[in-house]
Amino acid sequence: MSQVGSEAGQGSPMSIEQRHIVLQVQGLSKRFADKTVLEDITFDIRQGESVALIGSNGVGKSTALYCCLRLIEPENGRIQLLDQNLLGVKAKSLRMVRREVGFIFQKHNLVPRACALTNVLHGALGYQSGPRQWLHCLTKSKNRKRAYEMLERVGLNHIALQRADKLSGGQSQRVAIARALMQNPKIIMADEPVASLDPIAGEAIMQLFFSLCKSDGITLLFTSHNIEHALQYSDRVLAIAGGKITLDACSAELDAADLNQQYHYG
Amino acid sequence: MDNVRNQRSEDTLPGRFERTSSLTFILYFIALAFVVWSFTGAGWSFSALGQGVPAMLDFLSRAWPPSTDRLAAVGLSILETFQMALVGTLVGIVLSLPLAILGAKGLTGSRSLYFLSRSIVALFRTVPDLVWALIFVITVGLGPFAGTLAIMVDTIGFCGRFFAEAMEDVDKAPSEALVATGAKRLDAIFAAVIPAAMPAFITTSLFALEKATRSSVILGLVGAGGVGIELKVAMDFFDYPLAMSIIVMIFALVLAVERLGVWARKKIIEG
Numbered sequence: 001m002s003q004v005g006s007e008a009g010q011g012s013p014m015s016i017e018q019r020h021i022v023l024q025v026q027g028l029s030k031r032f033a034d035k036t037v038l039e040d041i042t043f044d045i046r047q048g049e050s051v052a053l054i055g056s057n058g059v060g061k062s063t064a065l066y067c068c069l070r071l072i073e074p075e076n077g078r079i080q081l082l083d084q085n086l087l088g089v090k091a092k093s094l095r096m097v098r099r100e101v102g103f104i105f106q107k108h109n110l111v112p113r114a115c116a117l118t119n120v121l122h123g124a125l126g127y128q129s130g131p132r133q134w135l136h137c138l139t140k141s142k143n144r145k146r147a148y149e150m151l152e153r154v155g156l157n158h159i160a161l162q163r164a165d166k167l168s169g170g171q172s173q174r175v176a177i178a179r180a181l182m183q184n185p186k187i188i189m190a191d192e193p194v195a196s197l198d199p200i201a202g203e204a205i206m207q208l209f210f211s212l213c214k215s216d217g218i219t220l221l222f223t224s225h226n227i228e229h230a231l232q233y234s235d236r237v238l239a240i241a242g243g244k245i246t247l248d249a250c251s252a253e254l255d256a257a258d259l260n261q262q263y264h265y266g
Numbered sequence: 267m268d269n270v271r272n273q274r275s276e277d278t279l280p281g282r283f284e285r286t287s288s289l290t291f292i293l294y295f296i297a298l299a300f301v302v303w304s305f306t307g308a309g310w311s312f313s314a315l316g317q318g319v320p321a322m323l324d325f326l327s328r329a330w331p332p333s334t335d336r337l338a339a340v341g342l343s344i345l346e347t348f349q350m351a352l353v354g355t356l357v358g359i360v361l362s363l364p365l366a367i368l369g370a371k372g373l374t375g376s377r378s379l380y381f382l383s384r385s386i387v388a389l390f391r392t393v394p395d396l397v398w399a400l401i402f403v404i405t406v407g408l409g410p411f412a413g414t415l416a417i418m419v420d421t422i423g424f425c426g427r428f429f430a431e432a433m434e435d436v437d438k439a440p441s442e443a444l445v446a447t448g449a450k451r452l453d454a455i456f457a458a459v460i461p462a463a464m465p466a467f468i469t470t471s472l473f474a475l476e477k478a479t480r481s482s483v484i485l486g487l488v489g490a491g492g493v494g495i496e497l498k499v500a501m502d503f504f505d506y507p508l509a510m511s512i513i514v515m516i517f518a519l520v521l522a523v524e525r526l527g528v529w530a531r532k533k534i535i536e537g
Binding site: 071098100102109114130 | 465
C-alpha cells in the first residue's frame with residue numbers, strides 16, 4: 001500500500017494500514033424488485049485514503065455509494081461510518097453523520113435558481129438550520145465569508161452571485177465541490193463526478209477535487225467509468241461485478257488495459 | 267404481385283378509429299344526450315337572445331355618456347375593492363404555503379397530514395367565494411373585512427392546490443443533495459424545493475390576484491365591501507350613466523391588474 005501524507009492532526013507519517021477505519025461495509029446487499037444489485041459487499045476505507053469504485057454500467061457502483069450514506073436503504077449488512085453504525089441510528093444521528101460526509105453527485109444537483117454563493121452556503125445546513133441559512137443575503141457574515149472562501153478555493157469567487165442554472169457543467173461541479181467543502185467533511189463520496197463533463201473539463205475537475213481532498217486530509221471514495229482516472233486519483237481500487245466485490249487492490253499494482261478489458265469491455 | 271401486396275396491406279392496416287365496446291358507446295351516447303338536454307335546462311334561447319339586442323342597445327344609449335357626478339366616491343370604492351383583493355390575496359398566499367407543503371405528495375412523509383391538508387384546501391376551493399362572503403358577513407358583519415376574508419379563503423383554496431402541485435413537479439435532486447449534507451427536511455424544502463417552484467408560485471399568485479380583483483367586485487353585491495354595492499344601487503335606481511362609469515372603472519382596474527401581472531411575471535421569472 002502507498003504512503004499518502006501524514007494523519008490529520010499528527011506530526012509523524014503513518015502508513016495507511018495503521019490509520020483509523022472511517023468506513024466499514026460488511027455483507028451489504030440490495031435488491032430492486034426481483035433484481036439483486038448488490039450481494040454481500042464487504043470493504044473498508046481508512047482515513048486519508050482515496051478509493052475508486054469501478055465496474056461496468058448498471059453493476060451497482062452508485063447504489064453501493066448511496067447505501068454507504070443511507071440515501072438508499074440497504075436490505076442487509078452493516079455500515080460503520082465515522083464510528084456510527086449507520087443502519088441502527090435514528091434520523092437525528094443519521095443527520096449528524098451525514099453532515100460530516102460530502103457527497104458529490106454526477107449532475108451536481110445544485111439549486112438552479114439560487115446563486116453559487118447560496119448553493120455553497122447550503123453545505124452548512126447540517127450544522128445550522130433555519131431561514132438564515134437558506135439564502136446568502138440572510139446568513140451571518142462569518143458563514144458568508146466562509147462560503148466565499150470555499151468558492152475561492154475552486155476558483156469561482158468571481159461568479160459568486162451568478163445563478164446556478166447559468167453556470168457551465170464544469171463550473172456547476174466546482175460549486176458542488178465547494179458546497180461539500182463547506183461541510184468541513186471528514187470523507188467525501190463522489191458518484192462519477194466528471195461523467196457529465198467533456199474530457200478536458202473532467203480532467204481539470206478531477207485534479208482540483210483530488211488536490212483539495214489531499215491538502216485537507218479528506219478521505220475520498222469515488223465511482224468512475226474512467227479507468228485512467230480511477231488509477232491516477234486513487235490509492236486503491238475496488239471493482240464490482242455480479243453484485244460482488246471482485247477486486248480490491250492497490251492502484252499502483254494495476255494495469256489500465258487489463259482493467260478496461262475485465263470491467264468495461266471484457 | 268402488386269395486388270397481393272395491396273391486399274396484405276389492407277388486411278394489416280390499422281383502423282382509423284379504435285373500436286369501442288357497446289357499453290362505452292352507450293355511455294358516450296348518454297353523455298351527448300345530457301349535453302343536449304342541458305341546453306334546454308339552461309334556458310338557452312336564440313330567439314330571446316335576438317329579442318334582447320334592442321334592450322341592450324337601449325341600455326347602452328341610456329347609459330352613455332357615463333356619469334362623472336360621483337367620480338371621487340366611485341374611485342374610492344374602486345380603490346377599496348383593489349385593497350380587499352390585494353390584502354385577501356396576500357394573506358391567502360401566506361396561509362396557503364404551509365398547507366401546500368403538507369399537501370404536496372412525498373414532501374413531508376406524513377400521509378395523515380397530507381390528507382388533512384388536501385381536504386381543507388379542497389373545501390376552501392369548492393365552496394364559491396360568494397358563499398364564503400355570505401358566511402363572513404354573518405360572522406364579522408357588513409363591510410370590506412368580510413369580503414377580504416372571503417377572498418383570503420378562496421385564495422388558500424386556489425394557491426394551496428397549485429403550490430402543492432408545483433412542489434410535487436420540481437426536480438427532487440437538489441433537495442436530495444441537501445438531505446445528503448445532513449440538512450433537515452424543512453430546510454431542504456425551503457432552500458431547494460420552494461426556490462425551484464418559485465416561477466410557478468409567482469404565476470399562480472398573480473393569477474390569484476387577478477381572480478380576486480374580479481371577485482371583489484361581485485362580493486359587494488352581498489354587502490361584503492367594494493364597488494359592487496355601488497353598482498347594484500345604481501342599477502336598482504336606473505342610474506345607468508353612473509352604472510356605466512362604474513363598469514368602465516372596473517374594466518380599467520381588472521385590465522390594469524392583468525397587465526401588471528403579465529409584466530411582473532416576465533420581470534420576476536425571466537429575471
